[in-house]
Amino acid sequence: MAKDLYEVLGVSKNATDDEIKKAFRRRARELHPDVNKAADAEDQFKELNEAYDVLSDANKRAQYDRFGTIPGAAGGGNPYGGGNGYVDFEDLFGGGFGMGDIFSSFFGGQGGGARQQQRREGRDMGVGLRLTLEEVAAGAKKEIVYDRLAPCPDCDGSGLGPDGHEVTCPDCNGQGRVVTVQHTFLGDMQSATTCKTCGGTGRSIENPCPECEGQGRVPDRQRVTVEVPVGIRDSQQLRLSGFGEAGLQGAAAGDLIVTCRIQPHEFFERDGDNLHARANISIVQATLGADIEIDGIFEDEKVEVRIPEGCQNEQVVRVKGFGMPKFRSEARGDMYVHVNVVVPKKVTKKQRELLEQLAEDMGENVADVRTPLQKLRDAFN
Structure with a gap:
């Protein structure tokens, strides 16, 4: 914003919130494209609105007073x-x-x-x-x-200014409708329309509130x-x-x-009153079963998940009572934990020997990926 925001509103830097509001409404009436036919009226109104966005917000105004700029306030962005x-x-x-x-x-x-x-x-x-x-x-x-x-x-919503009062509408005499007569070759034709002066109420205001122009x-x-x-x-x-x-x-x-x-959550997915989450476990935990701990939806909440023996990849484990709180109720839904069995990419020599022994006991064929040099070293060891 190149221009001084206080200058755009026509107020001093010490203006109160109420003075800023009144100045904005006064200037907006002058610049709004509905009433101002100047070529740049729309641009001036936009500039006025951006200035009011900043000065009507205490935090933005303080930042503007200190640094002279408001990040993100200009350029038509959503304030x-x-x-x-x-x-x-x-x-x-x-x-x-x-x-x-x-x-x-x-x-x-x-x-x-x-x-x-x-x-x-x-x-x-x-x-x-x-x-x-x-x-x-x-x-x-x-x-x-x-x-x-x-x-x-200023008028507490009544629309009445100082010494203002409601009177019978002079254009419709309190009827709310205006009857017009049109003379045609077929005779006189009557039509009734809502009175534009009083909007059909039959009443109008003398000495309306200058701030709201009688609208309230x-x-x-x-x-x-x-x-x-x-x-x-x-x-x-x-x-x-x-x-x-x-x-x-x-x-x-x-x-x-x-x-x-x-908004979408990075860890949980909501399904009604239930929550779905993912948890990684090792092949040993999946085989033997395990107790693992994951974060709950509340701050510092921990959820104990019992992994059953022989758990398979993508198996779903249900934990009762750790889902979302139910609407207008003290009860909670359940949590469904989707298990991901993680296979290690590398193992130590001892771990490999144990796995090979397990494969032999279970009658499973496994690939021998050791090089001849590794086999020679194993023979000497």
């Missing part, structure tokens, strides 16, 4: 990807839902003046939450950062902590009531739908 407790943002009604789309919805909302018709209740929104298998096993609290139309803090909601960056229950499945959803898009002028807000995405 929330790749850890730090953040998540991928996915709009359930069509991907790529960002602050630009939030402002498009804001400009289409109903305010104090004439605006197009729009639903009053807020829409549901969605995010995809990345989780590790260990987090699913133990449960986790994850912070989600996303953009939404939130209740206006403003574009904002929301942070919410999600408690992930133990044992949740991949693609399972959690619903956070009231954390979706805020409604117009205090109408009901939508919900935030969190879709859990469980």
Whole structure:
């Protein structure tokens, strides 16, 4: 970022979080392509959004103030990807839902003046939450950062400014519908349409809130902590009531739908409530049987695996009660250990003699790969 981020937002370096939010909303209204027809309006809005991504986050802002740069913040990348407790943002009604789309919805909302018709209740929104298998096993609290139309803090979501109040809509006289008459050669034709001034409510606002323009909601960056229950499945959803898009002028807000995405594990593979793992054993352990120990899904958990006598390669050994914790239950699934019998590539002379003796006792033919020189040395020894 070549430009000073504070300069892009039009605030001082000592600006409070609230001042940064207000400055962003003010500048975004001026630069959004829906209202600004300048050739570079889209680029300026993108630059403004990138600056807000940094200055609205305490950690990124501190790093920027110290070093003057934010790795990964520029270039249009996802400012929330790749850890730090953040998540991928996915709009359930069509991907790529960002602050630009939030402002498009804001400009289409109903305010104090004439605006197009729009639903009053807020829409549901969605995010995809990345989780590790260990987090699913133990449960986790994850912070989600996303953009939404939130209740206006200046008017508490009412849309009313100082001395503001609701009045009967002057265009439809409180009916919510406007009747027009068209004169034709067949006679007068009447048609009724939803009033664009009040959006069909029959009420409008005098002296609307200047911050939200009478909508009762403003574009904002929301942070919410999600408690992930133990044992949740991949693609399972959690619903956070009231954390979706805020409604117009205090109408009901939508919900935030969190879709859990469980990342592949380097050692375990999940199958419902069961876990599958692999373990290497020697030919001696496979032949005689053995007790081995492998890591469990919990930190510092050790799982004792009884290898039966005569165990074959790819044989599966079941260990009860060491799988994944079951959803909303204290019980656990089982662990299935897939055995891999490892044959040594090299053996010592003594080991070879013992194996040859074993082969002779079992009546098995084995290849004699010793050179004549080795055989001569063996004869002298």
